[in-house]
Amino acid sequence: MAADERRPSVAVLGAGLIGIDLADKIRRSKSLDLRLVVGRNRESLGLARAAEMGCPTASGGIAALLESGPFDVVFDASNADSHADHWAALRPTGTTLIDLTPTQLGTVIVPTVNGxxxxAYRHINLVSCGGQAAIPVLHAVARHCTPTYIEVVSTGASASAGRATRLNLDQYIATTQAAIRAFTGTHEVKVMVNLSPARPAPPFRVFMTVLTSDLLPGQIDAAVASAAEEVRAFAPGFAVNSVEVRDGRLSVAVEVTATGGRMPRHAGNLDIINGAAVLLAEQQAAAPSR
Structure with missing residues (x-):
């Protein structure tokens, strides 16, 4: 392969549910070269699954990654509490760090909005799975009205939320609220998260409520449909179930199912944020500077 055709070397830091699905997506990418999946515990189930997939693996966390690098792109799929230390360690190496933890660090990117x-950035934050599902729609809506209040309720299957996700729920809520404020210009924002143990496991659902006095139903329907179509470019299972405008209140319900890969259909929360992460890495690989 010629030097100008070299695929960027990438590593996944974290071997939980998100990290293993991410590794699977990277392996299927024609633009990225997965060199390593790193976990903390050598005996972890995630590392065993990564090895079964044919991925090079290492234990020991960020120290093991630094010993094996440098890498062009590192995906941080670990936890929010560790991310600042990971960026401090990786920043001198020149890597691009794509953060899948809800830290509010780095530059916030939602592919269809400001992808x-x-x-231009080496430290990218992807908000949260709920943020990736809601913000494209809310940003599109806010271009046609002036919201005074936005509420987002995300419901996911318990089976699709790993230990790190559960530990980071407070950060998830704070980070998603901050991103919605930034992308819509709305001060009053409330985010809630439900983990459902129901069987069969429900798909990932996000319900949005927007209060505003200047809604035009025709414009809103078209804006939501257009935003959804753009998201489906990297998350094919993204669907709008309903759009309702009544008495200054807009209600939008979306559902995300996982398509392809190793994840069950109910793991749409993993599918959408990992799809966004891989898309951004592929776009950087295709940039002239590569």
Whole structure:
């Protein structure tokens, strides 16, 4: 392979549910070269699954990754409490760090909203799975009205939320609220998260409520449909179930199912944020500077 055709070397830091699905997506990418999946515990089930997939693996966390690098792109799929230390360690190496933890660190990127800017930054934050599902719709809506209040309720299957996700729920809520404020210009924002133990496991659902006095139903329907179509470019299971405008209140319900890969259909929360992460890395790989 010619030097100008070299695929960027990438590593996944974290071997939980998100990290293993991410590794699977990277392996299927024609633009990225997965060199390593790193976990903390050598005996972890995630590392065993990564090895079964044919991925190079290592234990020991960020120290093991630094010993094996450098890498062009590192995906941090670990936990929010560790991310600042990971960036401090990786920053001198020149890597691009794509953060899948809800830290509010780095530049916030939602591919269909400001993804074109991602190539200018080496520290990228993807908000949360709920943020990736809601913000494209809410940003599109806010271009046609002035929301005074936004509420987002995400419901996911317990089986699709790993230990790190559960430990980071407070950060998830705070980070998603901050991102919605930034992308819509709305001060009053409330985010809630439900983990459902129901059987069969329900798909990932996000319900949005927007209060505003200047809604035009025709414009809103078209804006939501257009935003959804753009998201489906990297998350094919993204669907709008309903859009209702009544008495200054807009209600939008979306559902995300996982398509392809190793994840069950109910794990749409993993599918959408990992799809966004891989898309951004592929776009950087295709940039002229590569």
């Amino acid at each position: 074109a800017q991602a190539g």
